[in-house]
Amino acid sequence: MATVGILSGVIIGIILINWGVRRDKTKIISNVKGMSATKKAGIVEEEDRNSGPEKTVRSESIETLTFHFAIVGLAIFIGYLLLEGVTWLESALFGSDFMTYVPLFPLAMFGGLAVQFFVDKYDKHRLVDRQMITTIQGFALDILIISAIATVSLAVLGEYLVPFLLLALFGIVWNVFGFFVFGPRMLPDYWLERAIGDFGQSTGVTATGLMLIRVVDPETESPALEGFGYKQLVFEPFLGGGLVTALSAPLIFQFGPVPFLIFASAMLLIGLLVGLLYFGRKKTE
Numbered sequence: 001m002a003t004v005g006i007l008s009g010v011i012i013g014i015i016l017i018n019w020g021v022r023r024d025k026t027k028i029i030s031n032v033k034g035m036s037a038t039k040k041a042g043i044v045e046e047e048d049r050n051s052g053p054e055k056t057v058r059s060e061s062i063e064t065l066t067f068h069f070a071i072v073g074l075a076i077f078i079g080y081l082l083l084e085g086v087t088w089l090e091s092a093l094f095g096s097d098f099m100t101y102v103p104l105f106p107l108a109m110f111g112g113l114a115v116q117f118f119v120d121k122y123d124k125h126r127l128v129d130r131q132m133i134t135t136i137q138g139f140a141l142d143i144l145i146i147s148a149i150a151t152v153s154l155a156v157l158g159e160y161l162v163p164f165l166l167l168a169l170f171g172i173v174w175n176v177f178g179f180f181v182f183g184p185r186m187l188p189d190y191w192l193e194r195a196i197g198d199f200g201q202s203t204g205v206t207a208t209g210l211m212l213i214r215v216v217d218p219e220t221e222s223p224a225l226e227g228f229g230y231k232q233l234v235f236e237p238f239l240g241g242g243l244v245t246a247l248s249a250p251l252i253f254q255f256g257p258v259p260f261l262i263f264a265s266a267m268l269l270i271g272l273l274v275g276l277l278y279f280g281r282k283k284t285e
Contacts, residue, residue: 002204004168006148009203012172013196013212016179020192020216027190028217053132056125068132072140075115079108101246105206106236113233138214144207175202186275188282193217193224206232 020026055064086107087099119128176199183195193216200209213225220226238244252260 001164001168002148005171005204006145006208007204008168008172009200009205009208010145010211012176012203013200013208014215016176016199017192017196017212017216020196025192026216028193028219028221053135054129056127056129056132064129064132065136067127068129068136071115071119071128071133072136075112076104076108078111078114079104079106080111082107082110098243098247098250102243106232109232109236134220141207141210141214145211148205148207172203175199178202182272182275186280188279190222190224193222194227197224197228206236 017026017029021029024030053064057064057067083099083102083104086102087097090096090099179195179199183198184191187194193213196216197209197213200212202209209228210225213228217224248260
């Protein structure tokens with residue numbers, strides 16, 4: 001299912017972006033008819049190339065790239081300590097191990113927030129270069145997408161092929177429907193740039209959503225990437241491989257599929273009503 005999610009998210013996401021560009025739904029990518037063949041091929045023309053990220057530390061001390069990788073590593077390490085602490089606390093207080101199923105990514109986001117707060121307050125010499133961090137982000141995202149696709153296995157389908165295909169087909173149709181119907185009605189501005197990220201995350205993983213946002217807004221000119229990141233602070237600890245995801249199988253086993261379906265349907269209804277009736281009315285255009 002993860003394979004179908006990642007592949008459909010990338011392929012359909014690119015198709016949706018092309019549809020948005022041709023129908024003038026995108027605000028960042030425009031005037032593609034006047035683009036050169038080089039630019040359409042994804043190549044930066046020579047006259048538009050810049051010198052790249054700044055060197056903020058001297059090479060005899062530490063390479064700038066190494067320094068910035070260490071900053072990213074520190075954020076991940078803080079997330080690891082948070083996860084280990086929460087796991088130990090759960091085991092000590094309740095004797096359970098549910099938190100062992102929670103991935104590192106949601107906690108690493110809080111580690112990144114802590115590092116960001118420290119840098120904003122104490123980096124008086126501006127050692128951390130935003131462009132360098134963005135470059136590392138793009139590199140990590142490319143590696144993540146390629147690794148996810150290259151390491152999947154289709155050998156587990158077996159006798160569950162029919163329910164698997166039904167779930168996959170319904171999931172794809174539901175996400176495409178949500179993109180076209182809910183996206184422009186819930187998101188007050190830059191709806192396509194924002195909705196394509198949520199589409200990518202819903203069909204595959206967070207990395208798919210980030211990749212699609214980078215395609216439709218390569219220079220981060222819209223608030224789509226920033227808004228997506230802030231949303232993750234609330235979303236990931238619970239649903240994006242977080243607590244609810246980790247507890248879903250035990251809860252279904254404990255209470256049965258029907259009560260869990262009712263709970264999920266109620267949460268879906270609340271999300272739709274809030275998105276359509278509250279955020280959808282905050283038009284800024």
